[in-house]
Amino acid sequence: MPDDIVDPKIARRGGVPPGIPPDDVDDPKLARQVPNRPKYETTVRGKRPTQIVPDVRATMPQQRGTDSRGTASSRPTDAQLGLAAYPQPERGSQPPTAGQLPARHGPTRLGQQAPSGPSQLFRTTTYHTVTASPGNVPILDPHGRELGRVSSRSFADLAQEGNGRLPDGTFVNAYKRTVVADANTYRPVLETAHGAYRNAHPATVGIQLNNPRDRGGDIDLNTDQVRRVRSFTRENAAGEWGRGAFGRPLVPYRSIAVDPRVVPRGTRVYIQELDGMPLPDGSMHDGWVTADDIGGRIRGQHFDIFTGTPRNLPDYMHVIIPPR
16 A cells, blocks of 8 residues: 555544654544644534644633623623723733632721631623613503503613612612513514524523524514513512612622522622722722622523623632631
8 A cells, every 4th residue: 555545444443644744644533633723723524635724712712791691781881981091911811810810818908807717619690770761661560460661672781780770760670580572562672682682591681582592592573472571569668779589778889699509698798809999979889799680591510790780890800708
């Protein structure tokens, strides 16, 4: 057999025959045995010769600015809000590990005493109070009674963020129960999920579909119809920012939504990246926050930080939970 021909049977039994350069290997199974192949390349099986194409993972930037449900956020930037820009990791950088930032011992940047002990790495997202705009989409209570009407985008935002004010000033909180809805009335919300929310999961924007595919896959505007919608409850003594699931008033940059199996309600937590961060009122954060709320998609080591108004924060933060 000539030296420049690869016999697949020989290749499977003994690897690359002598005299065959690694770049000339055409058998897919044999190609996987070739050492020193570039780190971010994958072999595409097909007609000979084997084609080498760059792996998309090598050029895919890390998605930032996601909300607590994993949906790409359309919130304005800090510069647009007139807030001090928060330093962000370079695009494409990997999440830090818990060992890269040691726990702070002794005084904080503001001179207060930080807790001792090792830090834990938590994924962090943000949520805020929605100011709804007028529209024709009904906001229903758990009994199906109308509380007010908002735009389709405001309905989706209220369902995602969890609370907000209606155009008439009524403060509402999202409720876990869904109610039967008219498909035509809530068609604009479906279109919002498909467009502005970039094919978000229907539950993210407070709707359930007649098609079982609502558990995954893209929304099909030709066949999908709204079957049920998220209900809301009226909050009479909401204060300026409303109350969390535990009935505690929400305070911007001080209240967080947690998984109560990981962090009990009312627990004070120290977040190192918040320590010294400039706040909208001109003061500086001391790093301490309180578990005042829970979230439907908050699981494990994940915090949802209440910011009052939209603002982006780092995707990962180092947390110290003092012993109770």
